[in-house]
Amino acid sequence: MPLFLVETSCSLIAWILLYVLLCYVNGGRSSEWNCRLVTLLHGILIVAVTAYICFIDGPWPFTHAGMENTPLQILALLLSLGYFLFDMAWCLYFCSEGPVMLAHHTLSILGLVAALGTGRSGIETCAVLFGGEITNPLLQARWFLRQTGHHESCAGDAVDLLFVVLFTSVRVGVGSCMLCCELVSPRPRLLMKFGGVAMYTLSWVFMVDVARFACRKTRARYRQWQEWRKVSSANRCAGE
Numbered sequence: 001m002p003l004f005l006v007e008t009s010c011s012l013i014a015w016i017l018l019y020v021l022l023c024y025v026n027g028g029r030s031s032e033w034n035c036r037l038v039t040l041l042h043g044i045l046i047v048a049v050t051a052y053i054c055f056i057d058g059p060w061p062f063t064h065a066g067m068e069n070t071p072l073q074i075l076a077l078l079l080s081l082g083y084f085l086f087d088m089a090w091c092l093y094f095c096s097e098g099p100v101m102l103a104h105h106t107l108s109i110l111g112l113v114a115a116l117g118t119g120r121s122g123i124e125t126c127a128v129l130f131g132g133e134i135t136n137p138l139l140q141a142r143w144f145l146r147q148t149g150h151h152e153s154c155a156g157d158a159v160d161l162l163f164v165v166l167f168t169s170v171r172v173g174v175g176s177c178m179l180c181c182e183l184v185s186p187r188p189r190l191l192m193k194f195g196g197v198a199m200y201t202l203s204w205v206f207m208v209d210v211a212r213f214a215c216r217k218t219r220a221r222y223r224q225w226q227e228w229r230k231v232s233s234a235n236r237c238a239g240e
Contacts, residue, residue, distance in 0.1 A: 001144060004116060004117070004173070006079050008078060008081055008082060008085070008116075009132070010082070010107055011078045011079055011081060011083070011220070012081075012082040012085050012086055013082075014082060015038060015042070015082050015083050015086040016043070016086055019035060019038050019054055019086065020032060020035040020038050022038065025031070029041045030206075032094070032096065033096065033147070035087070035090050036140050036143055037140075038083075038086070039083075039085075039087065039136065039140055040134075040136070040137055040140040040141075042079075042083045042133075043133045043136035043140065044137055044139045044209075045079070046076065046079060046083075046129055046132050046133050046197050047130060047134050047137070049072075049075075049076045049079070050076055050126040050129045050130035051130055051238050052072075052129070053070075053072055053076060053123070053126045054123070054126060054127050056128055056152050056216065057070070057072055058123075059123055059237060060099055060123075061123045061124045061126070061178065061181075062125035062177065062178065062181045063085065063181070063189050064123055064181050064187035065121065065123065065124045065136065065181055065185040065189075066120055066123070066185055066186075066187025066189070066192070067120065067121075067186060067187065068120055068122075068123070069116070069119050069120060069121075069122030069124055070121075070122065071125075072114065073122030073125075073126055074122065074190070076126050076129065077112050077115055077116050077122060077125060077126070077129075078116070080108070080112055080129055081109065081112040081113065081116065084105055084108050084109050084112065085109060086104060086182060088102070088106070088109065090106045091105065094150075100202070100205055100206070103202060104202055104206075106197055107198050108199075110195065111125060111128070111184025111195045112125065112198065114189075114191055114192060114195060114220075115192070118189060118191075118192075120187075120189065120192075121189070121192045124178065124182055124188070124192075124196075125132070125192075126200060127178055128178065128196075131169065131175055131178070132199075132203075134166055134170055135163055135166045135167045135170070135171065138159050138163040138166065139160055139163060141159050142156070142159050142160065142163065145159065147224060157221070159215075160217055163210075164213075164214045165209055167206070167207070167210050168207070171203050171206075172207050175200055175203055176200070178196075179196050179200045181230075182196045183196070183197075186212075214230060222224075
């Protein structure tokens, strides 16, 4: 337990130092800008590490749920635990997030602590991290595009479309398969199974918001397309 606390503290301090460094380098930017840079870096790093764990290093999370943690899995879990502790503290201090996002952070922290504390279920926890964070860089890119006035562009549309597709297919689609494998496997502890159900339920809460956003975006683009057709038709008639 003392070693676990030391490792978690080192991870947390590393993320705090990165945030402080970014605030120093980007002195003209807001605190949220720099915090989202940390979030973007965490998302890219943890997706790369967990992708290697799940697809190359193994074992396969759909068939080996509840297995003992490997050193690489422990490293990935510690990196994310330190980040989520940092981001949770930042969100509470600046009151920047609502109860749903705070619940997501709380469940993530508890799940990581449970996997590290029990020494098992590291592989499926890494799979959940991969599925949960794969859309995070796109979410941050969307925010940065909005802040710089470039969201209403082809790049903004591409980011939004890719975000919706990945969220629906990975977090909800593949996540459903992962939850089924977790529940039917005899190896994972009951605590991890309850945690999986809770995270999956929260994903559907987010999915409702994503679906509403996709509908609004589609309607807005359809109206723009209709207006463009009217203008093009009027221009053709004027030219004849």
